[in-house]
Amino acid sequence: MPNQNSPTRYGVVAQAFHWVIAALVVTQFVLANLAGDLPIGVHKLALLARHKSFGMTVLMLAILRVLWRLKNPPPELPAGMRPLERMLARSTHVAFYVLLFAMPITGWLMSSAKNYSVSWFGLFTWPNLIGKNEAAFELLRSTHDLLSGVLFVIAVLHILAALKHHFWNKDDVLLRMLPFTKARRPKSEVQS
Template structure:
């Protein structure tokens, strides 16, 4: 039997992670240029919380996807487009892990602990090393811009399927579409 839609848990995780990624990216851009202040540190803490939440949800999404699979692409998606779709999804998953981990490692290298929701201090990933922190900051920023490009490509592909190909692919991830 061919599955034509993602399951409700997969859809919920997709949209929750999407909102967190967009929110975390916007918050990171906003906070980067703020002068040092207690408010900036509070916003950085929120940014870290978003990142660790995305990392946690990425683990859950990956396990769920490995166990439950994904609906196949439409038969009309062939060759290079099929390969691009798989590469794009792989890139998104890699970035959902790499971005929070580089942010966490950067925080560790700068000597700022990650305290999740003011409740749990997470272990340091690396020792204190400002030069390493600077490198990780650059990598973290580069990965975030790569994620922005991948998300833009993902959205563009979904719209192409919906408005050009008219193959119903966009509705597979819609929380409002009816199950067939």
């Protein structure tokens, strides 16, 4: 399997970025919700520390992913897609990239505004981006919360779109993002 994207398929590197980041984003929601249900205490802080470490990992991977994408343009969308569908697909992908930066950065700023340190799995500590500021903390907390809602809605639409491509349109959009799969044969090649 080639590392680079081809005109019709995502390469291994782009697929790895996609699925590792997708898994981390899901983990982020699970950890945040588990922490949200707990009273202030050691257990809650431990879950939030994990949330922060995984969140900063998303930021690092998002930077690498964008750099990789600049060098490796994605495959073309299927020819049969209507202009509105193309526009929706592209806007969703742009929104994802913006959120993959905005979520960690608002989280990092929020922690800085509370003067809570952001460690990376206990290995090192990220510097605080701003000084202690309660008003900024509240604003950043609401922004992080609001953006997480936007991310959730976009992710649901994105998953539904991927399933629609696969089961309804029967094209290669899902397969070309999955490892160990082959493109479907064009209808003209299928024996009747």
